[in-house]
Amino acid sequence: MSPVNYNREQVLALAPDESSRKAGEGLATTRKWSNLGIDDRSLWGECQGSGSRPYQTCIDLAEPAFKCTCPSRKFPCKHGLGLLLLCVNEPSAIQQGESPEWVLAWLEKRFESKEKKERKVKEGPTSVDIEAQAKRQAKRHANIEDGLAELDRWLSDRIRQGLAKVQSESYEFWDGMAARMVDAQAPGMARMIRACASIASSGENWQERLLERLSIIHLAVQAYGRLASLSPELQSEVKQVMGLTVNQDDILASEGVADIWQVMGQSIELEDKLKVKRSWLRGGKTNKWAMVLNFAYGNQPLDVSLMPGTYILAEIAYFPSTTPMRALVKKRDGEPLAGPLSPVYATADDALNDYASAKASNPWLEIFPFAIENLSPQVVNGSFCLRDTAGNLFKTKIDRLNKLRLLAVSGGKPVSVFGEWDGELLRPLSIDTGGRYFGLEAGGKQ
Amino acid sequence: MTVKDNLVTAALLGTENYSLEPLSNVDETSQLETLINKALTSETLTVESRLLSASALMFSYRRAGYIPLKAEDSSEFEQSENDTRPVIAERLSQAFRQLTEDFPRLLDEWFKTIDQSAKKLPEDLLPELLDFLTTHKQPPIDPKILKRVIGPRGEWLCNLNPEWKILGDKIISANPSLFETGDFNARCKALELIREEDPAQARDLIKNTWQENIPAEKTAFIKMLENKLSAEDEPLLEFALDDSRMEVRQAAADLLAFLPDAAFNQRMYERFKNIVNIKKGILSSKIEVNVNFEYNKEMKRDGISQKIDYVQGEKAGLLVQILNYINPEHIIKSSGFAADKLLKIITESEWKDTLLTGFAQAAIKFKNQELLLSMLLSDIPYLLEIEMFGQLLDANKEKVVASWVEKSSGNVMAAHNGFRHIECINRMEYPWSRKMSDKIMTAMQKMLTEKNNEYFLAPLALTVATYADSSILDSLDKSTSDCAYLSDTSISRIHSLITLRKNILATSASS
Numbered sequence: 018m019s020p021v022n023y024n025r026e027q028v029l030a031l032a033p034d035e036s037s038r039k040a041g042e043g044l045a046t047t048r049k050w051s052n053l054g055i056d057d058r059s060l061w062g063e064c065q066g067s068g069s070r071p072y073q074t075c076i077d078l079a080e081p082a083f084k085c086t087c088p089s090r091k092f093p094c095k096h097g098l099g100l101l102l103l104c105v106n107e108p109s110a111i112q113q114g115e116s117p118e119w120v121l122a123w124l125e126k127r128f129e130s131k132e133k134k135e136r137k138v139k140e141g142p143t144s145v146d147i148e149a150q151a152k153r154q155a156k157r158h159a160n161i162e163d164g165l166a167e168l169d170r171w172l173s174d175r176i177r178q179g180l181a182k183v184q185s186e187s188y189e190f191w192d193g194m195a196a197r198m199v200d201a202q203a204p205g206m207a208r209m210i211r212a213c214a215s216i217a218s219s220g221e222n223w224q225e226r227l228l229e230r231l232s233i234i235h236l237a238v239q240a241y242g243r244l245a246s247l248s249p250e251l252q253s254e255v256k257q258v259m260g261l262t263v264n265q266d267d268i269l270a271s272e273g274v275a276d277i278w279q280v281m282g283q284s285i286e287l288e289d290k291l292k293v294k295r296s297w298l299r300g301g302k303t304n305k306w307a308m309v310l311n312f313a314y315g316n317q318p319l320d321v322s323l324m325p326g327t328y329i330l331a332e333i334a335y336f337p338s339t340t341p342m343r344a345l346v347k348k349r350d351g352e353p354l355a356g357p358l359s360p361v362y363a364t365a366d367d368a369l370n371d372y373a374s375a376k377a378s379n380p381w382l383e384i385f386p387f388a389i390e391n392l393s394p395q396v397v398n399g400s401f402c403l404r405d406t407a408g409n410l411f412k413t414k415i416d417r418l419n420k421l422r423l424l425a426v427s428g429g430k431p432v433s434v435f436g437e438w439d440g441e442l443l444r445p446l447s448i449d450t451g452g453r454y455f456g457l458e459a460g461g462k463q
Numbered sequence: 464m465t466v467k468d469n470l471v472t473a474a475l476l477g478t479e480n481y482s483l484e485p486l487s488n489v490d491e492t493s494q495l496e497t498l499i500n501k502a503l504t505s506e507t508l509t510v511e512s513r514l515l516s517a518s519a520l521m522f523s524y525r526r527a528g529y530i531p532l533k534a535e536d537s538s539e540f541e542q543s544e545n546d547t548r549p550v551i552a553e554r555l556s557q558a559f560r561q562l563t564e565d566f567p568r569l570l571d572e573w574f575k576t577i578d579q580s581a582k583k584l585p586e587d588l589l590p591e592l593l594d595f596l597t598t599h600k601q602p603p604i605d606p607k608i609l610k611r612v613i614g615p616r617g618e619w620l621c622n623l624n625p626e627w628k629i630l631g632d633k634i635i636s637a638n639p640s641l642f643e644t645g646d647f648n649a650r651c652k653a654l655e656l657i658r659e660e661d662p663a664q665a666r667d668l669i670k671n672t673w674q675e676n677i678p679a680e681k682t683a684f685i686k687m688l689e690n691k692l693s694a695e696d697e698p699l700l701e702f703a704l705d706d707s708r709m710e711v712r713q714a715a716a717d718l719l720a721f722l723p724d725a726a727f728n729q730r731m732y733e734r735f736k737n738i739v740n741i742k743k744g745i746l747s748s749k750i751e752v753n754v755n756f757e758y759n760k761e762m763k764r765d766g767i768s769q770k771i772d773y774v775q776g777e778k779a780g781l782l783v784q785i786l787n788y789i790n791p792e793h794i795i796k797s798s799g800f801a802a803d804k805l806l807k808i809i810t811e812s813e814w815k816d817t818l819l820t821g822f823a824q825a826a827i828k829f830k831n832q833e834l835l836l837s838m839l840l841s842d843i844p845y846l847l848e849i850e851m852f853g854q855l856l857d858a859n860k861e862k863v864v865a866s867w868v869e870k871s872s873g874n875v876m877a878a879h880n881g882f883r884h885i886e887c888i889n890r891m892e893y894p895w896s897r898k899m900s901d902k903i904m905t906a907m908q909k910m911l912t913e914k915n916n917e918y919f920l921a922p923l924a925l926t927v928a929t930y931a932d933s934s935i936l937d938s939l940d941k942s943t944s945d946c947a948y949l950s951d952t953s954i955s956r957i958h959s960l961i962t963l964r965k966n967i968l969a970t971s972a973s974s
Contacts, residue, residue, distance in 0.1 A: 044955070412532075425589040
């Protein structure tokens with residue numbers, strides 16, 4: 018059995034690009050390495066490259082994190098990938114041992130830097146920080162207000178002239194206003210406006226969907242205009258809709274929720290060159306949901322520390338919200354353990370009731386986690402649906418291969434399904450049959 | 464008009480064209496209608512803002528109060544049969560992606576290992592496997608093994624997904640009405656299955672629809688008679704020889720050539736005898752070729768074309784085609800010579816190029832082992848050498864390769880036409896005998912130490928790693944890892960393949 022909890026696909030998914038992936042695979046052979054070793058915390062080895070001295074490569078297995086003395090700017094480099102792949106492919110090739118000095122030094126440095134960060138969080142910001150931060154916030158607030166005033170006029174123009182006129186507009190038409198929102202430091206609004214472009218050409222009932230989207234944008238503009246009168250949670254929600262970043266140190270400094278969290282499923286979406294990964298967690302004792310976001314730009318790898326289907330003992334800190342969902346992993350203990358999917362709802366009605374409550378308190382809520390037991394696949398009027406025991410049907414948002422996987426695993430019989438509900442369609446992300454967890458491909462095309 | 468329709472219409476046409484009025488009959492018990500009306504009558508908002516605010520309320524309400532559709536029982540899937548077999552070892556299922564991406568030739572061994580283990584594949588792997596097998600015809604997997612490996616769940620999936628129905632007759636049944644009404648591919652598949660179950664019915668279907676079929680369909684359907692070909696097919700094939708299109712006639716002639724008692728063969732052999740005279744003497748023997756013959760309509764009917772542009776000229780081209788329609792066994796027997804002797808006489812003839820080309824093509828077509836073996840063991844170079852080698856039985860392939868290894872003192876690659884011989888070895892896609900594996904390994908060690916081109920060396924090493932007996936794998940791994948003529952990438956690839964194969968074999972042994 019492999020001493021690390023990753024498989025080949027998970028390691029290759031860390032590669033920043035195709036060439037690193039290939040090169041990493043090429044280095045996953047014992048012939049290239051000397052002084053290989055592993056202990057509970059780390060994996061290390063020396064790889065002979067083009068230089069006179071071998072490159073020293075080590076991996077902190079807890080995350081994983083990589084360190085290599087090669088000059089590559091890519092991260093992780095091919096040596097890091099090759100070493101981890103070697104450990105996955107040929108575990109017997111790497112013997113348990115005591116980590117050498119250079120590995121210990123790196124691990125110590127990492128530990129120190131983590132401690133320093135935690136100390137900084139505990140100590141809180143300095144007065145100079147607070148003053149500078151307040152200045153920056155005021156400037157940004159003014160920028161956003163200017164931008165939103167322009168957006169409001171633009172929305173009014175669209176409604177006055179009629180949506181029929183915008184249907185034939187190109188993507189540039191929407192991109193123009195989206196770019197203005199980026200300038201106004203409201204990237205969240207820019208994203209919502211960009212999405213309108215595809216709605217306008219989405220076929221039957223496009224006008225209804227477009228009006229819905231524009232009305233929700235309008236609601237956000239109005240809400241920001243009277244931000245001070247809103248509850249702190251709703252204020253935070255509105256700021257997040259605008260795309261204002263929240264200081265993660267502040268979140269980590271807040272009180273956490275300790276639990277055994279199951280990573281129920283993951284989805285990945287691409288926004289321009291930005292990859293956004295959502296990891297959905299469910300607390301076994303607290304029955305709380307948590308969504309951990311991870312971003313990677315261009316060829317940068319996404320975080321792989323949360324593995325779907327596993328349970329982790331962790332403390333989660335939530336972003337303030339009317340429907341607390343987005344969170345950070347504040348602290349985790351021990352290795353992840355695999356286990357079956359724990360369904361939360363017996364029927365669609367139970368799940369929809371929770372969604373209704375959340376949507377009522379947060380009109381900008383775009384997706385909500387559903388984990389329902391005994392859902393059977395079914396095709397209705399050519400659409401792939403999932404049906405609960407009461408005969409309720411969910412239309413799905415699922416690509417071809419994932420649909421076939423779901424069918425293959427279920428055999429047409431009822432299974433537990435975890436997925437993201439957008440108010441209309443369910444996107445299945447994982448299934449469980451007879452206590453066996455199957456993660457569907459997170460980045461499947463919809 | 465509902466509240467929603469009213470709002471959407473106003474937004475679509477524009478407030479400058481459509482007057483947005485407050486709700487006329489507000490149900491005071493409805494919180495939603497009250498709030499929407501409040502928004503629509505707000506004096507502090509512009510008309511556009513009123514419309515957008517009311518819409519936000521209405522759409523949020525609709526989303527939150529989503530009522531799912533109700534299912535009808537009739538639309539349920541038929542459920543798959545249970546497969547109670549345990550799941551295969553994880554390292555065997557993990558090997559799948561590496562196999563399909565990098566080493567598909569090892570799939571055959573993977574399938575056999577799974578089959579022997581009497582375990583099932585993890586179900587989530589089935590879609591990718593079935594997709595792969597649909598798009599990649601190589602390596603060919605024994606349908607019986609495939610059926611056992613994919614199990615009832617795989618068959619159930621194949622029935623759900625039309626793209627996977629091509630996987631075999633176990634999954635769709637022969638259907639004559641599909642032959643009459645389907646598109647070209649469906650008709651071919653239906654005919655193939657009907658021919659398997661009832662050869663006479665397949666003949667009748669072809670005959671009865673002959674006039675309606677275009678030449679490409681006629682050609683394809685005639686070719687399908689190859690399965691279960693018998694003397695009873697002769698009338699239909701003779702009938703097809705009357706078709707106006709050459710490709711249809713050639714398809715029929717190709718099959719008639721395999722019916723020993725068919726009139727077609729007598730006609731063709733008569734032609735051959737009139738042109739080629741094999742004279743057996745006491746001291747020497749020879750072949751005479753009579754070129755005083757003309758292309759005629761009988762030849763045309765029998766699928767011989769005048770238009771083929773052979774370098775040797777029209778008569779040589781016709782002779783090659785005639786030879787191509789005659790089973791070489793018949794010529795060898797009636798000549799009274801063994802194949803190698805006949806070959807020797809041919810090489811002394813001034814028509815040797817034409818005759819060798821014709822005999823080589825015929826040997827390939829009729830898979831005549833005696834002639835193929837004689838040709839490949841001789842030192843005569845053949846353009847069709849790789850195709851000829853491909854038609855040999857496995858044991859004969861090993862005889863030929865052993866001879867190449869001996870003649871080249873191990874360095875097969877450096878010999879004349881060595882690159883073709885390497886290509887032949889690369890096409891030996893079956894488990895090699897221990898003797899053959901040892902012989903090739905000895906040759907490999909020589910080739911890896913002498914200067915050789917990586918372009919040929921690396922694929923050869925991968926072939927050896929895939930098909931040779933497992934006893935040589937460690938030795939191959941070591942020899943390749945030290946080879947100065949292989950790049951690091953090639954060495955790693957070879958090593959990965961060896962490791963993967965050893966893993967599969969270890970799983971096989973443990974199960």
